[in-house]
Amino acid sequence: MEQAGPDFYDDEAVFASYMSHRQRVDTPNDTLEKPVIMDLIGCITGKRILDLGCGDAAIGRELLHHGAASYTGIEGSHKMAAVASNKLADTAGLVIEETIENWTYPYTAFDLVIARLSLHYVADLAPIYTQIFHALTPAGLFVFSVEHPVITSCYQGWTSGTLRQDWIVDNYFTTGVRVTHWLGGTVQKYHRTVEDYFHLLNEAGFMIEDLREARPQREHFHDVQTYERRKRIPLFLILAARKPV
Template sequence: MKQNKYDDLGFFEKYSQMPRSIGGLNAAGEWHELRALLPELGDKNVLDLGCGFGWHCQYAREQQARSVVGVDLSEKMLAHARVITNDSAIDYRRLAIEDIDFTAGEFDVVISSLALHYVERFDIVCGKIHHCLVPGGTFILSVEHPVFTALAAQDWHYGPQGERLHWPVDDYQNEGLRQTKFLDNDVIKYHRTIATYVNALIDAGFSIMKLSEPQPSQELLAKHSDMRDETRRPIFLLIAAVKN
């Protein structure tokens, strides 16, 4: 199932008001860890899957990437990306992640940030990414952590005074579709275990270089006290893999 909630006007307007939508990468709690996983981007051809507003595309060019292709299914996201981008070496294309069909060895680096938990067949996408990477090319991805996606409710267990007591985890081994709420809208995500993510990459021909379960940086925690609870359970899973 290919979702395009971001072209719904109400959903898009709410998304556009999120801190990471306004502040870019520096407002993203996991960015400091994701950036550390990226290889040198100078003179590289880069593909960004689920590029959204193009923040990672712009960063790649700031690091002297030779060319960047940003793929997203949402025309509203891409339209905004084009408005805030002034760089002919960045090519934004409207395309579902599931439908990518690039030539063999077209890219040196593939990035995907918080998009692949919306994709039903992660294994098939891994195969397509492996195909379009050069030998030794790097695939860096972030997804919502399986501890976060296991229950469709994706919410805390609250005490009688509304206090957040703990984050419940159930049905972890029951992989598949989760209909959940995001920005007050029904959204479909796909829950997978950490083992499934890792093994799909290995089966596609990747070597796993590093995993990360980041917390917000101390700088962000100092600025945003409401992020303190994000240190109590993982919300993101980051994986760095290299094509064999």
């Protein structure tokens, strides 16, 4: 049976697979997604940061080390929240075990909101974007990544545990729920087009500042074959949007 994001990561086998996967060399998260996120958020000195779907909160520890004033991670998975709390145990960081949809967003409490590969688990993004908008201070920045829509459009041909050789883009404009087998489990995600993400931000009041597709950069890879393979198709869509002053 397919599971929603938080429940999926609380599955023992999935959680173990995920943690093992994140320790591998040249993971897409480290080589493609994170460098773009760090570039888009820029200087974080003195910033109050909210991280939606914070996972293990490793980036929170890093941001606090580099001068962030505060870090609050929201995590719906019990197992992930426990790992995140341990990761931040000797810092000023805070982890709240709650889903992105159910958490009560405080008004103008943050200078920066990030959401790394968590929003494609959310069924209805419009109210979430509105809450993020209100939680940011004027001129506050919202930076998020999702699986690229060419990936989420169609999971035909995907076989967990093997390197995919062929990519299929199909039913691209038929948006909504997708079910895929990943990390030894079955998970439910939501497909949206690039256009959808753009217009939802606009409708919430944001000004879009940047759009990236995490083009591979050789300096981020140890293995040249992995670098060459990652140039075949975009894995991530990353947007930066600002709340007007």
